[in-house]
Amino acid sequence: MSDRVETLRWRAGRLELIDQRRLPARVEFVACATAQEVARAIRDMVVRGAPAIGCAAAYGIALEAARMKDTTPAVFASGMERAFEVLAAARPTAANLFWALERMRAVLRGGGQIPSTELRTGSGQGSPADTAGRLLEEAQRIVSADIAANRAMGAHGAALLADRARVFTHCNAGALATAGHGTALGVIRSAVAAGKRVSVIVDETRPFLQGARLTAWELQQDGIPVTLITDSMSGHLMSRGEIDAVIVGADRIAANGDVANKIGTYMIAVLARRHGIPFYVAAPLSTLDASLDNGGAIVIEEREASEVRGHAGVEWAPAGVAVRNPVFDVTPAELVTALITEKGVVRAPDRGKIAALLA
Amino acid sequence: MSDRVETLRWRAGRLELIDQRRLPARVEFVACATAQEVARAIRDMVVRGAPAIGCAAAYGIALEAARMKDTTPAVFASGMERAFEVLAAARPTAANLFWALERMRAVLRGGGQIPSTELRTGSGQGSPADTAGRLLEEAQRIVSADIAANRAMGAHGAALLADRARVFTHCNAGALATAGHGTALGVIRSAVAAGKRVSVIVDETRPFLQGARLTAWELQQDGIPVTLITDSMSGHLMSRGEIDAVIVGADRIAANGDVANKIGTYMIAVLARRHGIPFYVAAPLSTLDASLDNGGAIVIEEREASEVRGHAGVEWAPAGVAVRNPVFDVTPAELVTALITEKGVVRAPDRGKIAALLA
Numbered sequence: 001m002s003d004r005v006e007t008l009r010w011r012a013g014r015l016e017l018i019d020q021r022r023l024p025a026r027v028e029f030v031a032c033a034t035a036q037e038v039a040r041a042i043r044d045m046v047v048r049g050a051p052a053i054g055c056a057a058a059y060g061i062a063l064e065a066a067r068m069k070d071t072t073p074a075v076f077a078s079g080m081e082r083a084f085e086v087l088a089a090a091r092p093t094a095a096n097l098f099w100a101l102e103r104m105r106a107v108l109r110g111g112g113q114i115p116s117t118e119l120r121t122g123s124g125q126g127s128p129a130d131t132a133g134r135l136l137e138e139a140q141r142i143v144s145a146d147i148a149a150n151r152a153m154g155a156h157g158a159a160l161l162a163d164r165a166r167v168f169t170h171c172n173a174g175a176l177a178t179a180g181h182g183t184a185l186g187v188i189r190s191a192v193a194a195g196k197r198v199s200v201i202v203d204e205t206r207p208f209l210q211g212a213r214l215t216a217w218e219l220q221q222d223g224i225p226v227t228l229i230t231d232s233m234s235g236h237l238m239s240r241g242e243i244d245a246v247i248v249g250a251d252r253i254a255a256n257g258d259v260a261n262k263i264g265t266y267m268i269a270v271l272a273r274r275h276g277i278p279f280y281v282a283a284p285l286s287t288l289d290a291s292l293d294n295g296g297a298i299v300i301e302e303r304e305a306s307e308v309r310g311h312a313g314v315e316w317a318p319a320g321v322a323v324r325n326p327v328f329d330v331t332p333a334e335l336v337t338a339l340i341t342e343k344g345v346v347r348a349p350d351r352g353k354i355a356a357l358l359a
Numbered sequence: 360m361s362d363r364v365e366t367l368r369w370r371a372g373r374l375e376l377i378d379q380r381r382l383p384a385r386v387e388f389v390a391c392a393t394a395q396e397v398a399r400a401i402r403d404m405v406v407r408g409a410p411a412i413g414c415a416a417a418y419g420i421a422l423e424a425a426r427m428k429d430t431t432p433a434v435f436a437s438g439m440e441r442a443f444e445v446l447a448a449a450r451p452t453a454a455n456l457f458w459a460l461e462r463m464r465a466v467l468r469g470g471g472q473i474p475s476t477e478l479r480t481g482s483g484q485g486s487p488a489d490t491a492g493r494l495l496e497e498a499q500r501i502v503s504a505d506i507a508a509n510r511a512m513g514a515h516g517a518a519l520l521a522d523r524a525r526v527f528t529h530c531n532a533g534a535l536a537t538a539g540h541g542t543a544l545g546v547i548r549s550a551v552a553a554g555k556r557v558s559v560i561v562d563e564t565r566p567f568l569q570g571a572r573l574t575a576w577e578l579q580q581d582g583i584p585v586t587l588i589t590d591s592m593s594g595h596l597m598s599r600g601e602i603d604a605v606i607v608g609a610d611r612i613a614a615n616g617d618v619a620n621k622i623g624t625y626m627i628a629v630l631a632r633r634h635g636i637p638f639y640v641a642a643p644l645s646t647l648d649a650s651l652d653n654g655g656a657i658v659i660e661e662r663e664a665s666e667v668r669g670h671a672g673v674e675w676a677p678a679g680v681a682v683r684n685p686v687f688d689v690t691p692a693e694l695v696t697a698l699i700t701e702k703g704v705v706r707a708p709d710r711g712k713i714a715a716l717l718a
Contacts, residue, residue: 024677201683204667206565206589209675212668217677227681230565230667231590232623236659236688239625264591266598267626270633300595308563308589309571314673316568318383318576322586324560329595 005175005218007052008059010140013066015059017047020176020210021312024217035064035083042090042097045208049177050251050287051146054096057087058139061104065132076128080108092299093260093328095252099286100142107131107138143179149284149342150181154190157247157282157340161191165198165244168234171205171262172214173249173282183282184247185218187340192224199225201243205262206231207307207325231264238275246272247340250283257333257349258295259283263326269335278337285341290358295330302326364534364577366411367418369499372425374418376406379535379569380671383576394423394442401449401456404567408536409610409646410505413455416446417498420463424491435487439467451658452619452687454611458645459501466490466497502538508643508701509540513549516606516641516699520550524557524603527593530564530621531573532608532641542641543606544577546699551583558584560602564621565590566666566684590623597634605631606699609642616692616708617654618642622685628694637696644700649717654689661685 009016009029015038016029030046032038038060041047047056064083068076084101091097108131126134161167167188174185181189191198200219205211212228219226229237237243246268252260259265259281272279292298305323309315317323339349346353368375368388374397375388389405391397397419400406406415423442427435443460450456467490485493520526526547533544540548550557559578564570571587578585588596596602605627611619618624618640631638651657664682668674676682698708705712 025675203591204565204676206563206591212676212680216680220677220680225681227683228667228676229683230622232562232565232621232626233683233685233688235626235629236622236685237683239688262591263589263595267591267594267630270594270630271626274629308587311670311675312673314671316384316670317563317571317587318579321571321575321579322584324586324588324592324596326592326595329592329598 005180005221007176007179008047008056008143010059015056015063017041017056018176019046020048020214021045023213032060033063034067035060035087038063039086039090048210049172050094050096050249051178051183051284052176053091053094054100054286055143055146055179057090057097058100058104058142060087061101062132062136062139065128065135069129069132071128073128076131091301093251093301095289096286103142104135104138107134146179146284147181150178150183150186151190152342153183153282153284153340154181154186156345157187157280158191158194158196160278160280160338160340160345161187161196161198161245163196165196166201166242167198168201168237168243168246168268169215170203170211170248170265170268172210172218174215174218176214176218177249183249183284185215187247187282188224189222199227201227201229201237203229203231203234203264205264207311209311210262234268235271238271238277243277245278245280247280247282250281250287251328252298253283253288253339253354254292254294254298255290255354256294256351257336257339257354258298259331259333259336260295260298260300260328261331263329266329266331269331273335279335280338280340281336282340285343285357288354288358290354295332298330300326300328364539364580366535366538367406367415367502369418374415374422376400376415377535378405379407379573380404382572391419392422393426394419394446397422398445398449407569408531409453409455409608410537410542410643411535412450412453413459413645414502414505414538416449416456417459417463417501419446420460421491421495421498424487424494428488428491430487432487435490450660452610452660454648455645462501463494463497466493505538505643506540509537509542509545510549511701512542512641512643512699513540513545515704516546516639517550517553517555519637519639519697519699519704520546520555520557520604522555524555525560525601526557527560527596527602527605527627528574529562529570529607529624529627531569531577533574533577535573535577536608542608542643544574546606546639546641547583548581558586560586560588560596562588562590562593562623564623566670568670569621593627594630597630597636602636604637604639606639606641609640609646610687611651611657612642612647612698612713613651613654613657614649614713615653615710616695616698616713617657618690618692618695619654619657619659619687620690622688625688625690628690632694638694639697639699640695641699644702644716647713647717649713654691657689659685659687
């Protein structure tokens with residue numbers, strides 16, 4: 001089902017990204033030929049969603065390598081270094097971006113066996129052309145593995161949803177946030193494929209409106225019943241007994257299980273706990289960041305004020321009003337009923353269980 | 360300060376309402392000459408905010424009486440009956456609408472001393488022209504009393520705010536929601552007038568954007584520092600220690616202290632409690648509805664889907680997506696730190712304290 005949505009595709013040596021700023025009004029693709037162009041597409045939200053950002057960044061490295069494959073090893077090495085830097089600087093919060101770049105760097109280093117001093121001088125194994133080929137293969141493996149992880153999460157998570165469950169989700173953790181199938185929406189898709197009559201409620205997710213524009217559209221494509229509300233309404237629906245479960249994705253998960261996800265997630269988690277509604281987080285292991293002790297250490301990106309003042313060039317706030325625009329928040333692990341990963345469902349995630357997952 | 364904003368004004372025998380659908384882009388007034396026109400202005404949100412709706416409805420009755428003052432008592436009586444019906448049907452949740460109509464009906468009945476059977480036949484005291492005069496005076500008393508109540512609330516409530524308090528508010532409970540000064544924003548204005556350096560954070564309040572369009576604009580007019588966020592961000596700011604107090608208005612308060620207010624209020628109250636942040640409700644006694652045992656009995660209006668699909672004629676949601684649009688929610692009394700009324704501050708409001716207020 002989710003194969004109807006092509007978030008990213010490799011065509012004639014270029015990365016094509018569905019333009020998520022234009023959906024659902026227009027289905028258009030942006031083609032990228034360089035790491036710089038991929039970084040800009042990530043920064044400008046042509047592509048968003050932590051796993052999709054990771055996949056795009058991997059292709060960004062592959063593109064840059066292909067572009068430079070006929071240069072000398074030294075020129076190639078320094079060009080690749082710049083590509084890693086520009087991609088790493090594109091957005092700060094998505095763990096998968098840094099995870100994917102780390103995987104690509106290991107291939108550049110020759111499977112991690114070549115000392116980094118040799119990398120600097122281009123003395124790693126093989127010619128730039130050989131390395132470029134291996135980097136493209138690795139990017140394609142990352143993409144395939146992401147889809148496989150989402151399908152595994154879907155299979156594990158579908159068991160958590162009852163027939164006729166009314167599932168609330170926030171933002172877009174769907175095919176559009178990944179290489180395909182989706183994390184949170186992947187669980188819903190898998191439940192539907194298993195014959196469960198699941199319906200979805202999604203909030204619009206200001207300011208970028210991923211819920212209204214992307215999740216509602218994705219689910220419509222698949223014929224899964226979806227109802228749109230504003231970001232202020234989920235608590236009311238919970239209080240009226242109209243939501244049976246919450247599933248969201250994640251942008252970064254700390255070693256203790258604290259979850260950074262789209263701004264607003266934390267409020268939903270607090271309300272779900274108050275109403276005894278299970279709050280599930282679906283995320284691949286590539287979203288786990290064992291280097292961060294807890295959620296307080298997660299960098300929260302603040303984006304430009306214009307996003308909050310209006311939408312798509314139309315401003316409704318009074319001119320000159322001050323704005324805050326943090327785009328993620330942190331949900332403490334204690335509010336997470338279960339973490340759904342490709343390795344299985346982890347109930348009441350904590351430091352020990354996260355470490356075991358990564359072992 | 361708040362006198363700069365004219366929510367409603369009586370000009371040359373007509374009611375002029377600032378068009379709150381157009382603010383802040385344009386400051387325009389809509390003139391109403393009949394009860395029907397006032398009812399439409401209330402329904403279409405030219406005027407909104409429970410106290411302002413009450414004032415507008417009172418003028419609506421006065422307008423209709425003036426229009427019919429030269430008819431026979433019987434024609435006058437039946438015309439007035441229709442005016443009450445059309446105004447009462449304009450919006451269901453604001454208690455002040457029904458409270459103001461009740462006050463106007465008492466004047467129509469001749470101070471409540473005339474049996475309603477006599478009203479039906481137009482046998483109440485005085486001619487239609489006399490009654491029309493008394494009805495206009497009553498409408499003007501309602502408006503003056505609303506401003507006076509707001510100033511009293513401001514004086515009582517200002518003491519609750521510390522110097523340099525960062526106060527969060529939702530929707531618009533300002534001059535634009537009342538005849539002047541405002542309820543929640545009235546408390547803030549009075550604190551500022553008393554020399555406290557209060558700053559305000561307001562969320563945009565989708566779908567009608569009262570926070571972004573009205574509260575931000577009102578506070579800018581007064582030079583009170585204001586920062587705009589989306590509806591999903593207040594929990595994050597609370598978790599980071601960036602909000603010292605929450606003040607909101609109310610549309611209806613049940614006998615046990617449960618508060619119906621703009622959708623989203625409940626989520627904010629739950630988050631404030633979690634973070635130990637005081638949650639204040641500022642509302643005149645005319646918002647209290649002793650006839651309702653608790654908040655579960657409050658009628659929650661659902662408005663049209665187009666409001667959620669986009670804004671001001673621009674739709675960003677996919678065509679045909681299902682929508683829910685409840686425009687109020689209920690905050691249980693246990694989450695209210697204090698109710699600020701013109702009679703004083705009621706901490707931890709409950710059934711007994713509400714009854715005492717109304718005694």
